[in-house]
Amino acid sequence: MKCYLIKRSQIINRTTVVIAVLFFTLLPGKIVAQELQKTVLTNCNIIDCTGAELQKDMTVILNGNKISEIKKGKYTAVSNNKNTQILDLEGAYVVPGLWNMHTHLAALLPDPKNIQANESVISASIRAGLNAMDGLRHGFTSVRSVGERDYIDVEWRTVFDQGFFMGPRIFASGDFVSPTAGHRGYVEKGADGVAEMRKLVRQRVQKGVDLIKIFSVEMLQDELEAAIETAHSLGRHVTTHTREPDIYRAVKAGIDCIEHGYGITDETIELMAKKGTFYDPTIICNLSDEYIKEREYRLKTLGYAEDEKISYYRTLINYADERSPAHAMHQRRALKKAVDVGVKVVLGSDSMPIGEMGVLEMEQFVLSGVSEMNTLIAATRNCADLLGVLDKLGTVEEGKLADLLIVAKNPLENISYIREVKMVFKEGISVDLNQPSGTASYWDYFSTTDLKKGFLKEAENAAGFQRGKTKE
Numbered sequence: 001m002k003c004y005l006i007k008r009s010q011i012i013n014r015t016t017v018v019i020a021v022l023f024f025t026l027l028p029g030k031i032v033a034q035e036l037q038k039t040v041l042t043n044c045n046i047i048d049c050t051g052a053e054l055q056k057d058m059t060v061i062l063n064g065n066k067i068s069e070i071k072k073g074k075y076t077a078v079s080n081n082k083n084t085q086i087l088d089l090e091g092a093y094v095v096p097g098l099w100n101m102h103t104h105l106a107a108l109l110p111d112p113k114n115i116q117a118n119e120s121v122i123s124a125s126i127r128a129g130l131n132a133m134d135g136l137r138h139g140f141t142s143v144r145s146v147g148e149r150d151y152i153d154v155e156w157r158t159v160f161d162q163g164f165f166m167g168p169r170i171f172a173s174g175d176f177v178s179p180t181a182g183h184r185g186y187v188e189k190g191a192d193g194v195a196e197m198r199k200l201v202r203q204r205v206q207k208g209v210d211l212i213k214i215f216s217v218e219m220l221q222d223e224l225e226a227a228i229e230t231a232h233s234l235g236r237h238v239t240t241h242t243r244e245p246d247i248y249r250a251v252k253a254g255i256d257c258i259e260h261g262y263g264i265t266d267e268t269i270e271l272m273a274k275k276g277t278f279y280d281p282t283i284i285c286n287l288s289d290e291y292i293k294e295r296e297y298r299l300k301t302l303g304y305a306e307d308e309k310i311s312y313y314r315t316l317i318n319y320a321d322e323r324s325p326a327h328a329m330h331q332r333r334a335l336k337k338a339v340d341v342g343v344k345v346v347l348g349s350d351s352m353p354i355g356e357m358g359v360l361e362m363e364q365f366v367l368s369g370v371s372e373m374n375t376l377i378a379a380t381r382n383c384a385d386l387l388g389v390l391d392k393l394g395t396v397e398e399g400k401l402a403d404l405l406i407v408a409k410n411p412l413e414n415i416s417y418i419r420e421v422k423m424v425f426k427e428g429i430s431v432d433l434n435q436p437s438g439t440a441s442y443w444d445y446f447s448t449t450d451l452k453k454g455f456l457k458e459a460e461n462a463a464g465f466q467r468g469k470t471k472e
């Protein structure tokens, strides 16, 4: 009996294989492709971020991972097809998925508990993933990483691309490229001389990075040119953390993007406009107390209450690095000037978590005098442009990948309405906006649980700055 069963199953298996082989070899034309999931978003308004006006009363149709059709009016057809879902957005606003262009997914800025000092790569990597996925729930469907230890950003990029977790698409830089003692002494061992510089850039690319992030201030001219030339020859853009007078030099040498741009001059801004150099000001990481108050007032008038911990944590950020209220004031003026003369500006927070801080940066753009429309374009279209993927992403247009953010109220009326997230789509798939299981707070864990214990003083000391004083 047993023997018979084995034989029978062997026969079935053999028969199945023969049928399958026949089917696939003899009848290829008869294979029907699996029907794509179709999502109809109707009764909505579109801010497509191409520079066009707001389009009212529209329908957007997603087919699989792409936007297949955009048309005027409501969708009235009825469908019984299980692969089609029709969503009435009740007058909500569809914008392209947002981008945060200056992130360090695993980093903590500031790090009042000194968590990073002896942290394992695994622990840092888990935080990077949490940070990225939280960013997606805020509407950031893409992020650019500009300095990450141990290629954590490259690994998470793969994890998200493979679909193991739903996260933003990541454009990764891996770690910084810098000479020894670059970033004001921060880099212990870097690349020195042209040959080492070329080698380090090539090694980063070998590890799979999408772009190169450099500290150009301490680079000699030939090192700077070598870094840019090598990256360009491998099809990667180069961006630099810098300040004047190095900004002008880097722009002249053909850098693609400027991060922070401390002390940027009008002359440099005009050169950037002429050369098509992008600018990522990261104003949020220079916030002063006045900014915090201004923002709180603004949010209150809109009926938002900011979490006390977030507010407190934010006040610490200007003690790190070169950040200061004076820089913030200068950058706000520089940003406005850059937009006015046609520099392509992108939006990056530097600070983390990338979702909340990315939104705060958008608010800073508007407070700096940039229009809501130009702020949205800086957070979408211009970013895809810098990454060379504008043909696929960055705007709401037919044929593009369906990375979308849907907000309940009009962000052109008030940019803070970008907080009213109704839905997020990444490549046509709706993102679960609820934090999946778990109840921990990023703020509690990485910042502090007790705000009253003189912790501010400790943090100030750790950062080596005095509260309210400008470093440079």
Ligand SMILES: [Zn+2]
Residues within 6 Å of the ligand: 102, 104, 146, 147, 350
């Ligand atoms: Zn940074």
